[in-house]
Amino acid sequence: MIERKHAGGDTVLVIDDEPSVGQVVVDFLQQEGYRPIFCSHPREALECSKKNAFRLAFVDVNLPDMSGMVLASKLKKMDPSSEIVFMTGYGSFENAVLAIKIGAYDYLRKPFGTNELKLCLKRFQERQALKEQMELAEKRYSDLVQNIPTLIWVLRKDFQLEFVNRACFSVLGYKPDEAINTHNWFMERIHPENRKHIREVFRSAFNSGGFPFSEECRLVHKNGHFIHAIIKSTLPSGDKNDTEINHLEGIVVDITDRVFLEKTSVQKEKLKTLGAVSAEVAHEIRNPLVSIGGFARRLQQRAPELPEGAIILHESKRLEKILKRITEYLEPVELSLQECSINHVVSDCVKLLTPEIDRQGVQCRLDLDPTLKSVHIDKDILTHISSLLIRNAAKDMNRGGTLRIRSFESEENVHLEFRNHNPKKTKPKDMENLFMPFDKDGDLMTIPASIRALRNMGGLLSFAQEQDDMVYRVSHPKGDHHISAMNTELPA
Numbered sequence: 001m002i003e004r005k006h007a008g009g010d011t012v013l014v015i016d017d018e019p020s021v022g023q024v025v026v027d028f029l030q031q032e033g034y035r036p037i038f039c040s041h042p043r044e045a046l047e048c049s050k051k052n053a054f055r056l057a058f059v060d061v062n063l064p065d066m067s068g069m070v071l072a073s074k075l076k077k078m079d080p081s082s083e084i085v086f087m088t089g090y091g092s093f094e095n096a097v098l099a100i101k102i103g104a105y106d107y108l109r110k111p112f113g114t115n116e117l118k119l120c121l122k123r124f125q126e127r128q129a130l131k132e133q134m135e136l137a138e139k140r141y142s143d144l145v146q147n148i149p150t151l152i153w154v155l156r157k158d159f160q161l162e163f164v165n166r167a168c169f170s171v172l173g174y175k176p177d178e179a180i181n182t183h184n185w186f187m188e189r190i191h192p193e194n195r196k197h198i199r200e201v202f203r204s205a206f207n208s209g210g211f212p213f214s215e216e217c218r219l220v221h222k223n224g225h226f227i228h229a230i231i232k233s234t235l236p237s238g239d240k241n242d243t244e245i246n247h248l249e250g251i252v253v254d255i256t257d258r259v260f261l262e263k264t265s266v267q268k269e270k271l272k273t274l275g276a277v278s279a280e281v282a283h284e285i286r287n288p289l290v291s292i293g294g295f296a297r298r299l300q301q302r303a304p305e306l307p308e309g310a311i312i313l314h315e316s317k318r319l320e321k322i323l324k325r326i327t328e329y330l331e332p333v334e335l336s337l338q339e340c341s342i343n344h345v346v347s348d349c350v351k352l353l354t355p356e357i358d359r360q361g362v363q364c365r366l367d368l369d370p371t372l373k374s375v376h377i378d379k380d381i382l383t384h385i386s387s388l389l390i391r392n393a394a395k396d397m398n399r400g401g402t403l404r405i406r407s408f409e410s411e412e413n414v415h416l417e418f419r420n421h422n423p424k425k426t427k428p429k430d431m432e433n434l435f436m437p438f439d440k441d442g443d444l445m446t447i448p449a450s451i452r453a454l455r456n457m458g459g460l461l462s463f464a465q466e467q468d469d470m471v472y473r474v475s476h477p478k479g480d481h482h483i484s485a486m487n488t489e490l491p492a
Contacts, residue, residue, distance in 0.1 A: 173222030
């Protein structure tokens with residue numbers, strides 16, 4: 001017996017107006033373990049095919065009322081996956097060509113024997129096995145493309161998406177069908193400041209025959225926050241010498257966490273340098289300050305009528321306060337780490353500060369992700385930072401303004417974003433001044449201490465001016481493995 005490796009059931013149609021020939025085929029199929037159904041008329045075969053699923057049909061070319069070629073065409077139309085074997089008492093080149101066009105895989109010349117049927121059935125089984133392997137390979141490829149945690153895209157020359165995988169939802173918050181059916185969706189996801197450049201990069205790639213590129217930019221998530229990403233294209237399939245291409249293929253890699261780590265490292269080095277400088281300044285100030293204060297007091301005792309002594313003593317005390325600020329900034333304290341919901345903390349802060357910000361004519365709008373995971377963090381420090389950022393934002397805004405507070409997560413971090421619209425606010429000339437610990441007005445004095453405390457827990461406090469929006473973002477790892485052994489005190 002031939003080993004059966006067929007798929008889609010054991011039913012086989014046999015259509016022949018000569019019962020003796022049909023019976024030979026039926027008997028052979030039964031011996032091979034199949035379930036043959038014999039039909040002597042084309043209409044009977046069509047009705048039978050509606051009720052029975054089959055993968056193989058033996059069709060006589062010369063049938064009454066309808067030729068076997070026409071019948072086979074109808075059967076293939078009803079089930080394109082079915083296979084057709086033609087049987088005929090005479091053959092012609094025209095019939096062979098027509099059979100190929102219809103999609104027949106084999107052709108038996110009457111009279112035929114068992115050996116010819118065995119060979120025909122073996123070819124069918126091999127063909128079915130090959131189909132199964134191809135379907136399995138296609139399914140594995142499809143599963144790989146759809147489930148890989150990297151956004152894969154195919155873009156037409158009119159900048160309309162032709163394909164995007166399911167990672168579109170995890171990266172940008174859109175379902176694939178939603179993205180494909182939205183006009184100009186891909187370009188609208190590019191940050192406005194990067195859009196013109198990325199559009200030119202795509203145009204250049206189309207005009208150069210798909211020469212691959214890799215560009216870093218910001219993308220706009222469905223929830224409104226920005227993610228850092230790399231857009232890469234791949235070499236087009238087909239003739240590489242063809243400069244006329246209508247599609248580009250590529251990927252989008254979310255590098256938000258990598259940018260977060262880079263910023264954290266930069267801030268760590270800045271704070272390390274600042275700590276060394278601060279310690280040196282405190283040491284150098286302390287000795288002369290003691291001498292100046294002592295001489296000022298002696299001068300007041302000897303000549304109390306001279307105003308200079310009081311001035312010197314007053315300025316000495318002011319220097320002492322500055323020195324205290326330096327030393328307090330450098331003093332570490334223990335952190336109290338616990339599982340904490342960022343959403344609950346910021347909600348409590350807003351409730352607590354609502355009367356204060358209401359008096360300033362400012363509203364708070366919360367957009368918190370209800371699925372956000374808890375993090376291992378010092379709740380008091382997070383509360384202090386959130387309250388500080390809410391107060392600073394409210395102070396910078398005009399009456400009637402809205403402070404938007406959003407929580408969201410990336411692959412490795414959770415984020416809190418404080419965004420206020422202030423078109424009259426000019427961009428600071430030196431953004432680094434926002435994070436200096438000794439601002440001359442003292443307004444932002446606690447921000448650097450907050451940065452340092454958050455950084456020692458593995459987090460990051462960053463600032464950006466995005467068009468007319470002032471944006472502070474608190475980021476923190478989902479795990480607790482980033483926590484530093486050095487902890488930091490916040491000013492009272």
